Amino acid sequence: MWRGHDRPEPGTFPSRAAGQTQSKFKVGFILARSFTLSAFSLFVDTLRLAGDELDRSRRLRADWEVLANTRHLIRSSCGVSVAPTSDLVAPERFDVIxxxxxxxxxxxxxxxxxxxYLKQAAKARVPLIGLCTGTFMLAEAGLMGAHHNCVSWLHVDEFRDRFPHLRVRADRLFNFDGRRGSCAGxxxxxxxxxxxVRSRIGPAAAQNALDVLQINHARHFTDAQARLPIRQLTGDGTIDNRVNAVLLTMEQNLVAPKTIEQLAASVSVSRRQLERLFRTILGMSPARAYSELRLRRAHYLLINTDRRIVDIAIDVGFDNASHFSRAFRKIHGRSPTALRIDGETVPSV
Known part of the structure; x- marks a missing residue:
């Protein structure tokens, strides 16, 4: 186990204590009811392939258990069931859960x-990771208060609703800070x-797993999630990763928009550099892109919900309905009221 008290930088995994002997990388899994099979299988297969040469599958360098207080099958969201392999044994047996x-x-x-059991593991200073919506479970247990919670863009609003006091982000693939990790799934x-695997076993083991899985290279934790919030403006979706990360941040902060300076700082560039990136790649300023995102969301809500126009205006960051109506007409060529009267269907955003 890791016993140091220094908190690693985001994206780092606690290293072994000095003088600790080398042993297998041991992972315990807690599977939720209706868990996501793809996320679990990709994670465990990476461990399997990293644990031996090629795909021989001997557990030489990595080992794992599916933990539960019962031997009943655990059904995944797609209907395939997995059998637990261990009771809820002492969490200290694992390098991470x-x-x-x-x-x-x-x-x-x-x-x-x-x-x-998760609270017991946290007390024992065992690192905990929420995979897919597993982060919701860690948050429910009160174990994510001091950490950035990385969730899928699909679930970021629901996470905010359930845990308004916690920090959440959906602009990256995963996050690891201190003894907590979270992943979009x-x-x-x-x-x-x-x-x-790279942090705990070594780069060669990680690359072997990726090669067998036909994955060219592992993406960095700061890489943006696959959601391209204004794909309509980018054609085939090819886009600079920093611009995409900013667009995702914009999309997640429609009610209380962030300043352009804050957005630039989030991807470690100056405001001038961000302005240049947006104009080069999207042909518009960050402010214009932010406005279009807000008004595209409003367009969807007007067509697909019966919410009052003033409430929709507030939901997309406008102080009043008249300001919202003027901005909406400028982009869409008609007022919000006219859009509702005429009717139109649009894809989900």
Whole structure:
């Protein structure tokens, strides 16, 4: 286990204590009801392939267990079930415990005994990772208060609603700060697993796993999630990663828009550099892109909900309905009221 008290920088994994002997990298998994099979399988297969040469699958350098207080099968969101392989044994046996989330609408996705076990692991200073919506479970257990919570863009609004006191971001694939990690899920589970393998076993083991999985290279934790919020403006979606990260941040902050200076700082560039990037790549300023994002969202809400226009205006960051109506007409050529009267269907945004 890691016993140091220095908190690593975001994107780093706690190293072994000085003088600690080399041993297998041991991972425990807690699977939620209706867990996401793809995220779990990509993560565990990266461990399997990193644990031996090529795909011989011997657990020489890595080992893992699926932990539960029962031997009943755990059903995934796609209907395939996984059998637990271990009781909720002492968490200190593991180098990290990964909580694999699933469908958010499922009642009691994690039972009280599992939540108590996660609290026990945190008290023992075992690193904990929320995979996919597993971060919701760690937050529910009160274990993510001092950390940045990385979730999928699909779930960022619901996370904010459930845990308004916690910091959340959906502008990157995964995050690891101190003894907590969080991951957007999907294919980024392999990126996170490769990151851990590289930190704990070595680069060669990580590359072997990626090669067998037919993944050219592991993406960096700061790489933007695949969601391109204004794909309509970028044609085929090819875009500078910094611009995409800023667009994602804009999309997640429509009610209380961030300043251009704050957006520039989030990707470590100056305001002038960000302005230049946006004009070169999108042909518009960051302010114009922000406005279009807000008004595209308003367009969707006007067509697909029966909410009052003034409420929609507030939801996309306008102080009053008249200001919103003028801006909307400028972009869409008609007022919000006229759009509702005429009717129109648009894809989800």
């Amino acid at each position: 990964v909580v694999v989330g699933g469908l958010l609408g499922t009642d009691q996705s994690c039972d009280a005994e599992a939540l108590a 999907g294919s980024s589970a392999a990126d996170l697993a490769a990151f851990l």
